[in-house]
Amino acid sequence: MKKIDLNENRLLTPATLKKYLEENDLFYLVKTIGTSVQGRSIYSAHIGTGPKKVLMWSQMHGNESTTTKSLIDFWAYLNTPEASYLLSSCTFYMIPQLNPDGSHEYTRQNANNIDLNRDAVELSQPESQLLRTVFDEFSPDYCFNLHGQRTIFSAGDTHIPATVSFLAPSADAERSITSARKDAMRLIVAANNTIQEFIPEAVGRYDDGFNINCVGDYFTSKNTPTILFEAGHYKNDYGRTVARQMIFKSIISMCEVIASDTLKSFPIDSYFDIPENYKNLRDVELCNVNTSLSSNSNLLQTFIFQFKEEKFEDHVKFIPQIDSFSKELKGLQKIDFQEHKVFKDLIFESEEDLISNLTKTISLLNFHQIP
Missing domain, CATH: 3.40.630.10 (Zn peptidases)
Structure with missing residues (x-):
């Protein structure tokens, strides 16, 4: 054993x-x-x-x-x-x-x-x-x-x-x-x-x-x-x-x-x-996110995520939760929305839909080694 x-x-x-x-x-x-x-x-x-x-x-x-x-x-x-x-x-x-x-x-x-x-x-x-x-x-x-x-x-x-x-x-x-x-x-x-x-x-x-x-x-x-x-x-x-x-x-x-x-x-x-x-740090900084619902606009924003640690069966899961963005905060991992492959095909129809999809996508990434 x-x-x-x-x-x-x-x-x-x-x-x-x-x-x-x-x-x-x-x-x-x-x-x-x-x-x-x-x-x-x-x-x-x-x-x-x-x-x-x-x-x-x-x-x-x-x-x-x-x-x-x-x-x-x-x-x-x-x-x-x-x-x-x-x-x-x-x-x-x-x-x-x-x-x-x-x-x-x-x-x-x-x-x-x-x-x-x-x-x-x-x-x-x-x-x-x-x-x-x-x-x-x-x-x-x-x-x-x-x-x-x-x-x-x-x-x-x-x-x-x-x-x-x-x-x-x-x-x-x-x-x-x-x-x-x-x-x-x-x-x-x-x-x-x-x-x-x-x-x-x-x-x-x-x-x-x-x-x-x-x-x-x-x-x-x-x-x-x-x-x-x-x-x-x-x-x-x-x-x-x-x-x-x-x-x-x-x-x-x-x-x-x-x-x-x-x-x-x-x-x-x-x-x-x-x-x-x-308290300057958060887990993930997602920058250059196009938040516009219009295809003719290019409104870019930065989102900050902090992982909540929770027991799941016999291990700990790291669950991303969106945090308030501040210029003083810095992500331990910084991801460019425009360049990272997992975000290129992300589709959303509302601001709530955007936040939900971003959070789900972050949770799927191996944040130990984000490429």
């Missing part, structure tokens, strides 16, 4: 995760530490004997699977001889899928339709309660909060997609640079230095507006350095293999700094040199 290839599918269900861990001899490290709303197991792995404690969790949003794959890659790396110094310096507590119900359905929320990353104070959900219990009992020195972001984000006010984004969350409404934030910023600087070699100018920084209901903000307010990781888009890479690799490299880079006690060598000013994310 063919082994599971995590690069083949953005959908990463709890069943697939369990099977992958078993196939790769990682499941023996697993403990079930709780259950979800619908009774699915929430797993953890506790690895290392060192005094520096690092808590990592992923997929608290069930449709953000890329960083779970990166976390599993790091998990496997810890079983190699090269990682022995990390295990003697650090103890890692990893929760690879905090929201298994959302992961099964490919939804951001849990089974009660609650965003777990807005439940840090109320703790209304069993998954949120579990994470808090682990935080209190493990008492980590550092927290890695692993997420995924949409294709709309650019690295700064550019048209370069933010393949990776980071945030050192605020600890209060004044966005004070506390000691915990400083350490988180230094770790981000270290990781950025590493991955700029591979994805130059494609690293972004999230806005640091304070929200105590967000887990990262809450943990930072408790003086625990917490880093938000966001796996984003790379050109033509909807499978997010590049983002997976870059998050993996970032985790290793940060852990090496923690293990080697070199944190203070990274200046916090460099954190603010990372460009803040903008």
Whole structure:
């Protein structure tokens, strides 16, 4: 039977995760530490004997699977001889899928339709309660909060997609640079230095507006350095293999700094040199569309499409939806209506008919490699 290839599918269900861990001899490290709303197991792995404690969790949003794959890659790396110094310096507590119900359905929320990353104070959900219990009992020195972001984000006010984004969350409404934030910023600087070699100018920084209901903000307010990781888009890479690799490299880079006690060598000013994310991008830009119903007219317009990701059977479908056109927006894929063969014979009798036919045609294209 063919082994599971995590690069083949953005959908990463709890069943697939369990099977992958078993196939790769990682499941023996697993403990079930709780259950979800619908009774699915929430797993953890506790690895290392060192005094520096690092808590990592992923997929608290069930449709953000890329960083779970990166976390599993790091998990496997810890079983190699090269990682022995990390295990003697650090103890890692990893929760690879905090929201298994959302992961099964490919939804951001849990089974009660609650965003777990807005439940840090109320703790209304069993998954949120579990994470808090682990935080209190493990008492980590550092927290890695692993997420995924949409294709709309650019690295700064550019048209370069933010393949990776980071945030050192605020600890209060004044966005004070506390000691915990400083350490988180230094770790981000270290990781950025590493991955700029591979994805130059494609690293972004999230806005640091304070929200105590967000887990990262809450943990930072408790003086625990917490880093938000966001796996984003790379050109033509909807499978997010590049983002997976870059998050993996970032985790290793940060852990090496923690293990080697070199944190203070990274200046916090460099954190603010990372460009803040903008929402400049959409998936497809269709230009030079003749929207006239008259054969004697040549009224050309540009249309912008954004893909909605939805679970369909055992995979994720990317469904194009038309977005409002703005000169500030840029398509990750740009198609000339007049030159692309699939649009040449397109017939429409009304504006509604035009939009419908354009959307259907976009959905038929292999947008990974639009010619």
